[in-house]
Amino acid sequence: xxxxxxxxxxxxxxxxxxxxxxxxxxxxxxxxxxxxxxxxxxxxxxxxxxxxxxxxxxxxxxxxxxxxxxxxxxxxxxxxxxxxxxxxxxxxxxxxxxxxxxxxxxxxxxxxxxxxxxxxxxxxxxxxxxxxxxxxxxxxxxxxxxxxxxxxxxxxxxxxxxxxxxxxxxxxxxxxxxxxxxxxxxxxxxxxxxxxxxxxxxxxxxxxxxxxxxxxxxxxxxxxxxxxxxxxxxxxxxxxxxxxxxxxxxxxxxxxxxxxxxxxxxxxxxxxxxxxxxxxxxxxxxxxxxxxxxxxxxxxxxxxxxxxxxxxxxxxxxxxxxxxxxxxxxxxxxxxxxxxxxxxxxxxxxxxxxxxxxxxxxxxxxxxxxxxxxxxxxxxxxxxxxxxxxxxxxxxxxxxxxxxxxxxxxxxxxxxxxxxxxxxxxxxxxxxxxxxxxxxxxxxxxxxxxxxxxxxxxxxxxxxxxxxxxxxxxxxxxxxxxxxxxxxxxxxxxxxxxxxxxxxxxxxxxxxxxxxxxxxxxxxxxxxxxxxxxxxxxxxxxxxxxxxxxxx
Amino acid sequence: xxxxxxxxxxxxxxxxxxxxxxxxxxxxxxxxxxxxxxxxxxxxxxxxxxxxxxxxxxxxxxxxxxxxxxxxxxxxxxxxxxxxxxxxxxxxxxxxxxxxxxxxxxxxxxxxx
Numbered sequence: 001x002x003x004x005x006x007x008x009x010x011x012x013x014x015x016x017x018x019x020x021x022x023x024x025x026x027x028x029x030x031x032x033x034x035x036x037x038x039x040x041x042x043x044x045x046x047x048x049x050x051x052x053x054x055x056x057x058x059x060x061x062x063x064x065x066x067x068x069x070x071x072x073x074x075x076x077x078x079x080x081x082x083x084x085x086x087x088x089x090x091x092x093x094x095x096x097x098x099x100x101x102x103x104x105x106x107x108x109x110x111x112x113x114x115x116x117x118x119x120x121x122x123x124x125x126x127x128x129x130x131x132x133x134x135x136x137x138x139x140x141x142x143x144x145x146x147x148x149x150x151x152x153x154x155x156x157x158x159x160x161x162x163x164x165x166x167x168x169x170x171x172x173x174x175x176x177x178x179x180x181x182x183x184x185x186x187x188x189x190x191x192x193x194x195x196x197x198x199x200x201x202x203x204x205x206x207x208x209x210x211x212x213x214x215x216x217x218x219x220x221x222x223x224x225x226x227x228x229x230x231x232x233x234x235x236x237x238x239x240x241x242x243x244x245x246x247x248x249x250x251x252x253x254x255x256x257x258x259x260x261x262x263x264x265x266x267x268x269x270x271x272x273x274x275x276x277x278x279x280x281x282x283x284x285x286x287x288x289x290x291x292x293x294x295x296x297x298x299x300x301x302x303x304x305x306x307x308x309x310x311x312x313x314x315x316x317x318x319x320x321x322x323x324x325x326x327x328x329x330x331x332x333x334x335x336x337x338x339x340x341x342x343x344x345x346x347x348x349x350x351x352x353x354x355x356x357x358x359x360x361x362x363x364x365x366x367x368x369x370x371x372x373x374x375x376x377x378x379x380x381x382x383x384x385x386x387x388x389x390x391x392x393x394x395x396x397x398x399x400x401x402x403x404x405x406x407x408x409x410x411x412x413x414x415x416x417x418x419x420x421x422x423x424x425x426x427x428x429x430x431x432x433x434x435x436x437x438x439x440x441x442x443x444x445x446x447x448x449x450x451x452x453x454x455x456x457x458x459x460x461x462x463x464x465x466x467x468x469x470x471x472x473x474x475x476x477x478x479x480x481x482x483x484x485x486x487x488x489x490x491x492x493x494x495x496x497x498x499x500x501x502x503x504x505x506x507x508x509x510x511x512x513x514x515x516x517x518x519x520x521x522x523x524x525x526x527x528x529x530x531x532x533x534x535x536x537x538x539x540x541x542x543x544x545x546x547x548x549x550x551x552x
Numbered sequence: 553x554x555x556x557x558x559x560x561x562x563x564x565x566x567x568x569x570x571x572x573x574x575x576x577x578x579x580x581x582x583x584x585x586x587x588x589x590x591x592x593x594x595x596x597x598x599x600x601x602x603x604x605x606x607x608x609x610x611x612x613x614x615x616x617x618x619x620x621x622x623x624x625x626x627x628x629x630x631x632x633x634x635x636x637x638x639x640x641x642x643x644x645x646x647x648x649x650x651x652x653x654x655x656x657x658x659x660x661x662x663x664x665x
Binding site: 026027029032033047049050051052080095096097098099344347415416417424426427430473476477478 | 575645646
């Protein structure tokens with residue numbers, strides 16, 4: 001059953017008040033840590049390597065300027081002045097005090113935000129294409145459906161104790177920018193016979209057993225979304241393993257039981273569940289579609305944009321890399337990368353957050369998106385505003401022209417912050433970025449996805465990097481394994497381990513040898529690293545990584 | 553978490569945890585808990601360390617997740633033997649935050665509990 005909550009902020013405030021009382025009971029000894037831990041996790045509060053961490057949900061990465069300013073306020077007041085964009089379009093604060101977190105949740109509730117279901121074995125934040133509603137190639141804006149799923153899954157009584165956490169991603173069209181193949185459920189918007197619907201994938205996931213999802217339904221009419229997703233999760237809820245947390249994700253359920261068995265059970269469950277939906281979901285979707293209606297786009301000349309491109313090479317370079325084609329003439333989507341020289345991938349200061357909020361209001365129809373690759377997009381910017389926007393971003397150190405290039409690295413917090421990590425990620429990312437900037441090869445190398453994780457849980461999506469790096473603890477020393485050939489987007493692929501790992505100081509030289517070999521063997525500048533890898537296979541790249549072994 | 557090891561005079565250890573209210577790392581010392589790892593009590597006897605750990609577990613109103621971890625004797629007090637504990641005692645490598653900043657300022661923001 002599904003019923004839309006009339007006043008959602010009331011619920012969020014109620015939950016914040018509940019958590020305040022839970023913290024009080026923990027501090028006065030009424031609750032033990034064992035009793036309190038699941039309660040704090042339900043509210044996104046982890047205990048990490050140096051401090052507590054609060055993970056705040058940014059549903060499908062969409063955030064308003066006022067909400068962004070609240071994040072800035074939290075960073076400045078309760079943290080050390082910054083926050084960290086995650087690979088699931090959320091934000092993490094690394095230094096909150098437990099006694100302050102109730103106040104943080106109250107501040108979030110004021111702008112309709114919360115940390116509910118950002119942890120625990122529940123349905124997590126629904127993610128989607130950062131260019132939703134703006135991309136030139138989407139079938140439809142996926143956000144109303146993402147909001148439908150978010151609203152339905154929040155506090156869903158049946159799905160609060162799943163075998164393991166559960167992640168859903170929606171792509172707005174054929175071109176996948178939401179990494180649907182690596183999610184428990186991946187939805188790709190599509191059309192069939194004039195009807196809008198979804199291609200439904202299940203069983204994808206990374207971690208210690210990386211598996212790509214499989215298509216369980218070629219076409220699901222959009223009106224059946226909730227009953228079908230509910231059927232998938234209900235089926236998994238009963239048949240997913242609870243005896244071993246490492247085998248509890250739906251990817252293992254699908255792998256062990258078989259896609260056909262799962263599909264048959266899901267379809268049977270779907271028929272039963274569909275009868276229980278009486279139109280409230282349709283009514284909610286209508287409201288959400290209205291909420292996500294397009295802004296009033298301007299029809300204005302773009303001459304200034306072209307003039308500035310000719311006059312300013314730095315601006316031209318930035319527009320070459322950091323814009324994405326908009327569906328409306330005269331508009332572009334802007335990628336603001338948080339991967340400037342010396343910057344921790346995905347870290348944003350309070351001042352940067354406030355600036356983004358201001359710029360979104362001034363130039364971007366008051367819309368901001370946190371991207372899964374730890375950048376932020378302004379989805380709707382008129383091209384005539386780009387020179388002014390660029391100038392303000394540049395002033396704040398946010399105009400690095402590197403979207404999709406070598407230094408646009410996804411990196412998890414690693415052992416600089418995370419209690420689960422086995423090695424650091426951030427210094428490796430910074431060293432690789434610094435090196436390729438210093439040798440001036442970044443532009444020549446072109447599109448390249450480097451992904452770094454500090455443990456096998458793979459928050460840095462290393463399996464999906466064209467070059468993936470996995471940090472491990474080898475006999476008390478940080479050691480890094482390299483995987484090759486992964487791809488999150490065009491042809492989803494899990495990277496393959498190239499060979500023995502490298503000590504930290506040998507990672508940059510190894511990646512340098514690898515990319516020099518690529519530049520030697522590629523057919524021309526249009527052949528990306530991943531294309532050359534697919535054409536030639538791993539041999540020439542392994543030989544570059546392990547020259548001694550190859551010579552022997 | 554720390555790997556299991558057998559405590560001895562040759563492989564001493566310290567007890568560490570997180571402060572319940574604020575979350576920062578703390579070490580068990582002779583008169584309670586300290587945010588300065590150099591002031592941690594060093595244990596060389598397994599039975600005494602086990603007793604101390606039980607006492608730490610009993611202080612759930614002050615700390616979270618206490619555990620015994622290997623350390624070596626250094627000129628300024630106990631030192632970590634594994635890089636994970638090195639980072640816990642120093643702070644992150646990307647910013648001068650955490651214990652390294654507290655020690656540099658000599659004004660720990662984290663009170664002795």
